[in-house]
Amino acid sequence: MYRKKFFWVTLLVFGLILAMVTGCTQPETTTPQDGDEPDGPVAGADVVKVGMVGPLTGGAATYGISVRNGAQIAIDEANENEEIPGVTLEFISEDTEGDWSKAANAFSKLIEQNKVDVIVGAVLSSETEAGGPIAMSGKVPTISPSSTATGLTIGNPYLFRNCLSDEVQASQLAEYANVELGFEKFAILYTNNDYGVALKDAFEETAKELAEVVAVEAFMDNDENFKPQLTSIQRKDPEAIFVAGYYTEAAKIAQQALEQGLEVQFFGADGFYSPVLMEIGQDAVEGAIFTAGFHSGDESPVVQNFVNKYRQLFNEEPDMFAAQAYDAARIVIEAMKSKGTSSEQIREGLAEIKDFPGITGNTSIDEEGDTLKDVLILKVEDGVFQRLR
Amino acid sequence: MFSAYYLQIIILVGINIIMATSLNLITGFTGQLSIGHAAFMSIGAYAAALATLKLGLPFFGSLFFGALLAAFFGVLIGVPTLKLKGDYLAIATLGFGEIVRIVFLNLKITGGAVGLRGVPKNTTILWVIVAAILTIFVLNRILKSRVGRALVAVREDETAAESMGINTTYYKILAFGVGAFFAGLGGGLFSHYFQYIHPNSFGFLRSIEHLCMVVLGGLGNIWGSIIGAAALTAIPEFLRASADYRQLFYGAILVLMMRIRPEGIISGKKSRKIPPGKTSAWRGKNKFLKATR
């Protein structure tokens, strides 16, 4: 009796796994997928696959979808203009639900099933942390447009990123706020995630050297109510608040601070860069100053080209994620142009990127795979971003 | 033969089998609704990772250490909360799970919100298979014994069980302890597979996922949990083909599966003759197993 049931269950489990194996491989049979393909010469490959990993559902979907949109534009442009002669780029995106362990599945699937040659992603730092080792063992170069965690790319020759480092922007901003603008008493309000913590640490360190930090408060991703923290901060009477978080929360924080009669200067980092900041924050975010790598008001044709295309295709304004993803994808294309389209060649190309004129500033990749970029400082004036520095 | 992708999914299926069967011991067999299983998993995951990184324990030792620590917390949470019944217990376990997640998010030693990096990749398919078989074997032995009968008796009718001389509190704590032990084992395998851990993968949504595996497979049936774990690990991967509609389909599949087989894929209900220790979960006096009518 028992044995019999065990038999059926085992059979079912194996059946399921078998169904999965066949079910997933079938759609892929149209493209050649011999195991030794990545090392083949450039001339043979006419379709090069670019994968994308990020949260397309769940609480962080807004960032993942921006990244997908931004990268998509770059890929389409490359195909239209035949930037790499004889090569068509195919773009495949995979969802992570914002969960790093599911990001690992997405990486594996792209590398093993789709046989992508390069990956743009992941979006959240935790996702890239989990995906990095997989990319390394699969020898697929990966460039994250937005994972800012400290030391992320160290020790992984296949992992690169294209975003401002948290330390650099936060410490530069602290310096700017104190030295140029003369603020002496800061409060910090940070998201309790990798992004917020890294920004907070860097800002706090520099600000403490130069001036005074009177309050440090935390909030969680997707929080809406910041009144308790703001009330606590208000009592310490700071001159300025550094918000280490993304635009949605930042706008609400500014809004609620205003309602509460807490009138201070707001500072932020590249997470502020989105038109949504003004949409939600309205008057409250007027005058906010933050670091960024991208400025849509920039008159250079590359920037205007991207902004217009983004508006046309997705019916909204691009944010920081979209811009960095666009650049990340263009850096990948640049690497293909300079070295070739096999994974190994792309990796070599990425490692040698110097002064690439991106829409997020001149970008170089250092020996650890990290980026060096100019940090812009922007300010909200009359509801639009103006460049201060 | 298998690509690394399938290998990874099989490993995850294995880990989820450990998670689902151990939760089934608590919820399916002992009748204590728990929405905090991911908390035990995360305790095991972090403890095992730290044991490897900081104490230099060998892989096996780390796994055992993580599992033991998870069991300790299982008992610790069990002692005060187990006088709660049904949904009140469920919500207390949910709260416990969130507390654990937030603590990990803020602790220095666990890397806090940055996560814990550089855990060596020790988990192999062999280890997972061995651990899963061991879990099933141990749970089966427990369930077929005097202890297992007592657990099921607690689920079926607590008052009558008490009258039969069963110390229901003790057995509930025992179920939590053993369940948490294996959840911790699963967590240890998890962290040594991904080489990186971060608290946001152990939120209440993951606990809910474990619960879905158990209910979908069939409450109070070990083999059901195995199938439930395999199905709910594989389905989201299948659904990758449907791109943006993936989660939408996933939700719909859950609703449909419950409509088609509300008692789970395997349930002891149909078979009139059942082996000792294996029972159906539907007629007990336990509140949340009852129909809503």
Add this chain to the structure above:
Amino acid sequence: MFLQQLINGLVLGSTYALIALGYTMVYGIIELINFAHGEIYMFGAFVGMYLVTVFKVPFVIAFLLAMVLASLLGVTVEFLAYRPLRRSSRLAALISAIGASIFLQNLALLVMGPRPYTFPSPFTPKVYKTSLVTISRVEIIILVISFLLMIGLTFLIQKTKIGKAMRATAQDKDAASLMGINIDLVITVTFAVGSALGAAAGVMVGIYFRTVTPMMGLMPGLKGFVAAVLGGIGSIPGAMLGGLLLGIAEVMGAAYISSQYRDAIAFAILIIVLLFKPAGLIGRFMQEKV
């Protein structure tokens, strides 16, 4: 500062209370944790936002319409996902509810996109300031509407015929059915009313925090559920009390202990309360007859 935080807590708590009411009503009647309630709340907020911004409907009408449409959605979910499972175990129904929740959330994501939508406040912003506290007009309006809705609900349940039928059904379904009460109708009405309250909370949170997103139901849904349990699930006054207390506990925890541990403190309080009052603050703990 204490007084200010208390008000912060009350405003937050009153929205939790409204969400908790939806949970507790459904639970009181069919003992189901309606996991999709958070999504009904989100849906209500979206409808309200759409009516106000796109169709330029006056706020009051948008508010009421959001409640009506959300009740329709609530009833539909009940009909499709819960009713077929009424004879199955409650856990099966719970999983079905989770499925419905995932489905609705992702449907909204597909239809509306992931970006937050702005919900313009229909009230001219104004802040009332005293030496001790500041309170905004929106906050006062939220408090007033919440309390009006709670009073209305109490009236509905205590004084009307359908309210009596609901109470009877909650006590004993079989007896109620023998007395000629249409159980299906009572359940439908319960879902409708609970969903309408959830939508009201959604709209109010929408105007308070100015944004509406497909994911907005997740955390408040969980908190509402916790509040319902804290008060004693199945009890209407319990849900109100539980919601307010949870709001205050969260705010005080963040203010006086640590904002990093805000949610952990709220959950710890919940567990501690349950240890002393195992059936919630107002819940009836029925000793089983032997």
Add this chain to the structure above:
Amino acid sequence: MSGMNSNNGYVLDAVQVSRNFGGLKAVDNVDFYIKEQEIAGLIGPNGAGKTTLFNLFTGHYQPTGGDIFLQDEKIGGLKPHQITEKGIARTFQNIRLFAGMSVLDNVLIGGHTRTKTGLLGAILQCPGDKKEEREAKELALSLLSFVGLDAKKDELSQNLSYGEQRRLEIARALAADPKLLLLDEPAAGMNPQETMNLMQLISRIRDEMQKTILLIEHDMKVVMGISERIAVLNYGKKIAEGTPREIQRDEAVIHAYLGVSA
């Protein structure tokens, strides 16, 4: 009235037990004893406090006054599972079998207190544990054949007929090898034939297994037919005690049952 130190051969000795629910005195200063191998009955009109007294014996309620001794050992205030361990087993008025478990498993659970295998034993299954399990099964099967259910050992207990479920409950209680067996309305809902069988079964339990039995019963034919001594409760107080004959003639009892104030 029994003395404070009850070294008197009684299996159970309740000394001035009381139980209040709020203001209601459900059991009020009741003295009660049961002798070795006796079949005692407890009767009284509805709401007289019979089941409450039962629940005081089994530990489901804690006494608010007085003491209860099981063979000289104080058991008032112990938890139900501890009392079962000491040697009192019971059946329930509204059958409480483990519905989803097999008939055999139900009886095996009854033997819980007479077996020892713990968690480690269950996992390792040492020879001792295997032996214990084998013996427990043998005992359970013999009890099942004693109550005439051996053919149904693998059925789910919920699939048994009403009378069979009653008998299974008795077998389950016997598996605890109790010094005292408490039967709460064992004949309720039975047809005359089933009642006859039940009465025989109860006598056999006493005669063949040398058990001491206390039963609550509404069916006077049953109580009067098998009890050797009967106590009558009314409004929580013991109003009479004696042989069936004496009870049948007792003025107070007649009044209590007819509802005329004495």
